[in-house]
Amino acid sequence: MKLTEKKKEEWEKLLRDTALIGPIDTIQEHTQGDLWEFGSQTRGNYFFSTEKFVFVGGLGGLTNFSVPYKNIKELKLCNIGGLIPIIPTGIKVTYTDENGKSVKKKCSVMKRKDWLAYLQEKSGIS
Numbered sequence: 001m002k003l004t005e006k007k008k009e010e011w012e013k014l015l016r017d018t019a020l021i022g023p024i025d026t027i028q029e030h031t032q033g034d035l036w037e038f039g040s041q042t043r044g045n046y047f048f049s050t051e052k053f054v055f056v057g058g059l060g061g062l063t064n065f066s067v068p069y070k071n072i073k074e075l076k077l078c079n080i081g082g083l084i085p086i087i088p089t090g091i092k093v094t095y096t097d098e099n100g101k102s103v104k105k106k107c108s109v110m111k112r113k114d115w116l117a118y119l120q121e122k123s124g125i126s
Contacts, residue, residue: 003030008027011027014056015049015054020052020056020064020066021049025050025051027049028050029118031110031111032045032109033046034108035063039082039083042057044058046115051069052066053066053093053122054066055105070123071097072093072125073094073096073125074125075116076091078090080106089112091106091107092105
């Protein structure tokens with residue numbers, strides 16, 4: 001779903017105000033999807049900015065993360081779901097956080113192969 005220019009500006013303001021992107025960073029792409037953590041699913045929005053991969057989800061944007069592409073260490077396709085992950089819409093993103101700790105996120109999106117290719121290009125990981 002393509003963002004209108006007005007919606008894009010609103011999201012960029014929100015992402016800047018919450019320090020998820022920097023002052024001159026801009027949204028390049030957007031898709032809706034889910035974040036899966038410990039068997040729980042949070043619906044939200046994925047943003048691909050000039051510098052970062054960002055997720056904002058849950059009621060009031062309570063669940064979010066923002067990672068510079070250069071901090072992404074591994075990308076691979078995965079299945080997502082409850083007790084038995086069988087839904088083939090996942091991308092597992094492994095990155096290093098600001099404390100140097102390795103973090104894994106299971107991101108569920110439609111057209112995951114396209115988004116995987118986009119993230120590979122931005123992060124330099126094949």
